[in-house]
Amino acid sequence: xxxxxxxxxxxxxxxxxxxxxxxxxxxxxxxxxxxxxxxxxxxxxxxxxxxxxxxxxxxxxxxxxxxxxxxxxxxxxxxxxxxxxxxxxxxxxxxxxxxxxxxxxxxxxxxxxxxxxxxxxxxxxxxxxxxxxxxxxxxxxxxxxxxxxxxxxxxxxxxxxxxxxxxxxxxxxxxxxxxxxxxxxxxxxxxxxxxxxxxxxxxxxxxxxxxxxxxxxxxxxxxxxxxxxxxxxxxxxxxxxxxxxxxxxxxxxxxxxxxxxxxxxxxxxxxxxxxxxxxxxxxxxxxxxxxx
Amino acid sequence: xxxxxxxxxxxxxxxxxxxxxxxxxxxxxxxxxxxxxxxxxxxxxxxxxxxxxxxxxxxxxxxxxxxxxxxxxxxxxxxxxxxxxxxxxxxxxxxxxxxxxxxxxxxxxxxxxxxxxxxxxxxxxx
Numbered sequence: 012x013x014x015x016x017x018x019x020x021x022x023x024x025x026x027x028x029x030x031x032x033x034x035x036x037x038x039x040x041x042x043x044x045x046x047x048x049x050x051x052x053x054x055x056x057x058x059x060x061x062x063x064x065x066x067x068x069x070x071x072x073x074x075x076x077x078x079x080x081x082x083x084x085x086x087x088x089x090x091x092x093x094x095x096x097x098x099x100x101x102x103x104x105x106x107x108x109x110x111x112x113x114x115x116x117x118x119x120x121x122x123x124x125x126x127x128x129x130x131x132x133x134x135x136x137x138x139x140x141x142x143x144x145x146x147x148x149x150x151x152x153x154x155x156x157x158x159x160x161x162x163x164x165x166x167x168x169x170x171x172x173x174x175x176x177x178x179x180x181x182x183x184x185x186x187x188x189x190x191x192x193x194x195x196x197x198x199x200x201x202x203x204x205x206x207x208x209x210x211x212x213x214x215x216x217x218x219x220x221x222x223x224x225x226x227x228x229x230x231x232x233x234x235x236x237x238x239x240x241x242x243x244x245x246x247x248x249x250x251x252x253x254x255x256x257x258x259x260x261x262x263x264x265x266x267x268x269x270x271x272x273x274x275x276x277x278x279x280x281x282x283x284x285x286x287x288x289x290x291x292x293x294x295x296x297x298x299x300x301x302x303x
Numbered sequence: 304x305x306x307x308x309x310x311x312x313x314x315x316x317x318x319x320x321x322x323x324x325x326x327x328x329x330x331x332x333x334x335x336x337x338x339x340x341x342x343x344x345x346x347x348x349x350x351x352x353x354x355x356x357x358x359x360x361x362x363x364x365x366x367x368x369x370x371x372x373x374x375x376x377x378x379x380x381x382x383x384x385x386x387x388x389x390x391x392x393x394x395x396x397x398x399x400x401x402x403x404x405x406x407x408x409x410x411x412x413x414x415x416x417x418x419x420x421x422x423x424x425x426x427x428x429x
Contacts, residue, residue, distance in 0.1 A: 041353060177350070184347035205310060209354040226317060226355055281408055284313050 015193030044204030047214035090159030115157035
């Protein structure tokens with residue numbers, strides 16, 4: 012099966028910042044959430060995927076198409092929602108839709124109208140008169156209307172209220188009802204990744220810390236509490252640990268392996284699930300202490 | 304098919320889906336032969352991921368509660384008495400395991416916990 016998105020050893024350097032080498036693969040039919048702190052390189056990665064930045068090294072393939080050789084064809088296949096929405100501010104929504112229609116071979120005008128209506132984007136309004144949330148919805152409608160196979164969304168939820176966010180999540184899941192399609196989205200909103208992402212990629216300081224099925228990630232990353240007397244035997248599995256009196260609180264990134272190797276630990280370990288947000292914190296912090 | 308699941312619940316989402324469908328089958332709200340939504344449909348309905356939903360379906364197939372006919376869909380299996388009892392035991396074991404873990408953490412011995420359990424069974428409060 013061809014992957015929807017395949018990145019191999021992607022590298023891009025700027026003065027003071029290096030992205031990569033970064034490799035990841037998103038199979039068709041699934042959603043990948045791309046998370047990491049500000050400045051981690053998420054937008055740079057996305058701009059490389061779209062060939063808006065030219066990578067220094069590495070390969071990017073979209074349904075087998077090469078990002079450099081087949082750049083124009085990839086634009087037809089990819090629906091892109093940028094972080095900021097680069098439209099002509101003085102033009103109306105309808106004009107903007109007409110402008111985009113001419114760029115795409117598979118433009119579906121009926122679908123565009125239906126989506127704008129569904130998202131409550133007024134066609135006769137000028138772009139500059141739209142709220143940030145409405146501009147995002149316009150952007151999503153335009154990205155969907157040319158019937159792409161891969162959606163790439165850079166912070167699609169920024170500026171959206173909870174109801175609009177739910178609508179966008181629903182639209183994303185509707186999009187992958189067709190198993191040939193896939194979505195790659197970056198976000199700071201961990202709940203959205205927790206809900207709809209099949210895979211999670213964690214980027215920090217230009218490097219990929221984790222890239223796994225979300226359910227495996229959540230099964231392996233747990234918050235642990237245990238008597239301090241057990242600290243020594245648990246140490247190999249701990250990412251972070253704090254001791255207070257006779258009790259320790261820690262985070263593990265390999266809970267299933269721990270239980271396999273040390274089954275008796277189940278008797279004294281207090282385990283609680285880790286939210287993705289805490290997982291990100293622990294992974295990023297460990298990355299820092301690991302180097303120093 | 305209406306399932307009660309929530310992101311606030313500390314149990315993993317696929318476990319919540321398994322528990323809910325098991326309950327619907329064991330209480331007879333779903334009958335043998337009833338069709339289930341496709342994995343992707345259910346994922347959208349619950350605003351959850353496709354892989355999570357697939358995991359739940361696979362586990363329920365392993366337990367013999369669901370059966371998938373390639374290219375046709377997923378259905379409630381004809382569940383014999385023993386499979387149904389086994390599934391019910393599994394739910395109960397899950398609940399009791401959590402209580403047991405909590406009691407051990409409070410420092411109670413297995414003997415004490417067992418005595419509490421017997422007490423509750425006999426209608427006392429332990």
